[in-house]
Amino acid sequence: MLSTLNRSADAAPTDSTCPGGVATLATDYTITGYRSNYTGFIWVRPTDGRYVATCNPSCSPVAGYSATMNATHSTLTIISVGLQDVEIPQCNISSDEDTDSLEPGAQLTLTVDITGYYCSREAGFDLTTGAVTEALTTKHNVSDVSDLTLNTSFKVDITRLGDVSINLMCDGSWPLQCEGVQDLLKSPPQCNISSDMDTNALEPGTNLTLTADIHNYYCSQQAGFTLTTAAITNILLQNQTMDNISYSALISSLIVTADRFGDVSVNFMCGNNTETLTCGGIVKLSGWYSL
Structure with a gap:
């Protein structure tokens, strides 16, 4: 070094x-x-x-x-x-996409700029994204303090999501403190709620079916969803174990009552965390007598 x-x-x-x-x-x-x-x-x-x-x-x-x-x-x-x-090499990681909201299957290119590196033996650099580690360059000799720009492209999947780090390989593995991209994050789950009838003029006692189409969700623990209509919450899915990013069409059949009239929302549970999704489609249930 x-x-x-x-x-x-x-x-x-x-x-x-x-x-x-x-x-x-x-x-x-x-x-x-x-x-x-x-x-x-x-x-x-x-x-x-x-x-x-x-x-x-x-x-x-x-x-x-x-x-x-x-x-x-x-x-x-x-x-x-x-x-x-020692004087540690400086590095910066940049991306051609927004790494805070990545879509599964998207093609991503990361650029790593490294300045001021040297190794008295063969040098190399490894990139880790989530659970995947890859060699950015083959082992090579340097005769003096050097700079290097490296690129890597890959398709985003669940194994790539998580922390991003660079290691200098020089008679061992030495982590660098890099500026720029620190992690790869999945875009939020996408949600749309549809109904088998007009929800703007519902009569009490009517049988109503709501379908929540949810795309692009993942939980490393057990996942679940609930549907809330005004003051009443129903379980759509619970204790789901996942190994990849998923899509689900979740159906809730209910009998319309006055205490169902109001806002409609979907909550995503992942372990002990709960997130209210921003859904398109049906956002409210209204009675036929409502103004």
Whole structure:
């Protein structure tokens, strides 16, 4: 991996050029900073700005580091180089579609821009979307700090929905903190309610059948639906176990009573969560005597 800790000398500006050069992850690594006319040294970790060693005149390192200082130079040793010690590559993930509302079967292209990466061995990048991990590039050697733009296209299905992440493969797998697209989300369930008769002038005692056509729903737990007409709620479906995005035509047969007159709605239950769907079609039941 490129770079380790920067060193800051007492009464001098921080030197942003790493004096140690290239280090290898999970190995020990030593950096030397020449003292010149400075009275002390502070060794600063680039990822979070933490002081890992202060030398003035003796050295006080934190756990995982050791340091010395003499008349000519200061030396820092990292016991085992980790991601916290290196300048991590930057990455950004973008998409050609709105990833907050994806339709099943849609073709999606993700673009990954990676800047400032290096590996002292072969490098590669993996992309994870939901439950699917794929190699974005074959393993390759780099001779210097490099930038890379990678594209991948795939058809959206249930296995792709969820968190999006990038790993740098460099003698192990190292997660990157990327900007841009963070997850792939399914569009909300679509709902339409129809009836076997005119619902604007219903007579009490009439047998009425309502059908709720529901598209594009999924629940990783048990799913269910209820239909509410004014103050009365009926179960349309309950305890459904799913393995993919589904469509259902759910039928509710009822006898019209005065307490059925009012708004019509469908609720989607997924585990302990309940969502009221925005449905087209029938939105209200009205009596023949209603104004």
